[in-house]
Amino acid sequence: GQNIDQPTEMTATEGAIVQIxxxxxxxxxxxxxxxxxxxxxxxxxxxxxxxxxxxxxGRFSSFLSRSKGYSYLLLKELQMKDSxxxxxxxxxxxxxxxxxxxxxxxxxxxxx
Amino acid sequence: GAVVSQHxxxxxxxxxxxxxxxxxxxxxxxxxxxxxxxxxxQSLMLMATSNEGSKATYEQGVEKDKFLINHAxxxxxxxxxxxxxxxxxxxxxxxxxxxxxxxxxxxxxxxxRLTVT
Numbered sequence: 592g593q594n595i596d597q598p599t600e601m602t603a604t605e606g607a608i609v610q611i612x613x614x615x616x617x618x619x620x621x622x623x624x625x626x627x628x629x630x631x632x633x634x635x636x637x638x639x640x641x642x643x644x645x646x647x648x649g650r651f652s653s654f655l656s657r658s659k660g661y662s663y664l665l666l667k668e669l670q671m672k673d674s675x676x677x678x679x680x681x682x683x684x685x686x687x688x689x690x691x692x693x694x695x696x697x698x699x700x701x702x703x
Numbered sequence: 704g705a706v707v708s709q710h711x712x713x714x715x716x717x718x719x720x721x722x723x724x725x726x727x728x729x730x731x732x733x734x735x736x737x738x739x740x741x742x743x744x745q746s747l748m749l750m751a752t753s754n755e756g757s758k759a760t761y762e763q764g765v766e767k768d769k770f771l772i773n774h775a776x777x778x779x780x781x782x783x784x785x786x787x788x789x790x791x792x793x794x795x796x797x798x799x800x801x802x803x804x805x806x807x808x809x810x811x812x813x814x815x816r817l818t819v820t
Contacts, residue, residue, distance in 0.1 A: 626811075633796050633811040634747070678746060689800060690737050691809065695746045 595694035597679050602700045603669055611664045611677050611697045619684030624691060625653050625664045626678040634678055637664065666699075674701045705731045707799050709812035716787055716819055723783045724815045726797030732777040733799035737809075738770075741794040753780040777802070787819040 594616045603609040622641040626634035640655035652665040680691040706729040734755045739747040752760040759772035771783040795815045801808040
């Protein structure tokens with residue numbers, strides 16, 4: 592299994608930038624995913640990193656350092672609708688079927 | 704994008720009864736599907752990996768006789784919660800992994816909220 596750690600809660604202001612960190616420990620790393628989940632809904636895919644570096648997709652970017660077991664999700668130009676839980680998930684080669692193992696999630700509150 | 708549906712979206716049942724939840728990939732084939740459970744304000748916990756045509760693989764601590772999984776076709780997996788108890792009340796979410804070279808693509812269903820009274 593993996594130990595996946597991310598902050599429980601964060602608060603940021605509309606229009607600002609926020610960085611959500613995730614650290615993990617795994618023996619057979621095969622990719623790191625970020626998902627967004629609004630209350631009572633299923634997670635929606637945001638990003639995927641398997642190589643070191645930054646992946647940019649619109650207002651969202653995700654960074655990975657495999658040697659440090661570290662990733663972050665960067666959200667720019669925050670909007671009120673970005674208030675949600677952000678889940679860091681790691682895929683391990685040892686897990687059957689390429690299942691994802693999720694961290695506890697970071698609840699982000701965007702304030703006016 | 705790929706769509707995964709779940710049915711029902713919510714269900715209330717009495718303690719001791721069984722409930723079946725369906726997970727369908729609507730526009731792609733999925734040899735592998737996953738079942739997760741999420742309690743309030745907690746993250747998704749993987750329960751089992753469902754493989755078409757073979758037995759499911761259960762995570763440690765998940766009772767295979769209580770949570771029956773059937774993956775009879777490339778587009779449908781079902782989870783049956785047998786002899787449900789109030790502690791089984793939770794949000795059950797399935798995801799389907801796209802077959803072929805698109806292994807990184809995994810799509811979640813909208814979830815099923817189960818309440819056992």
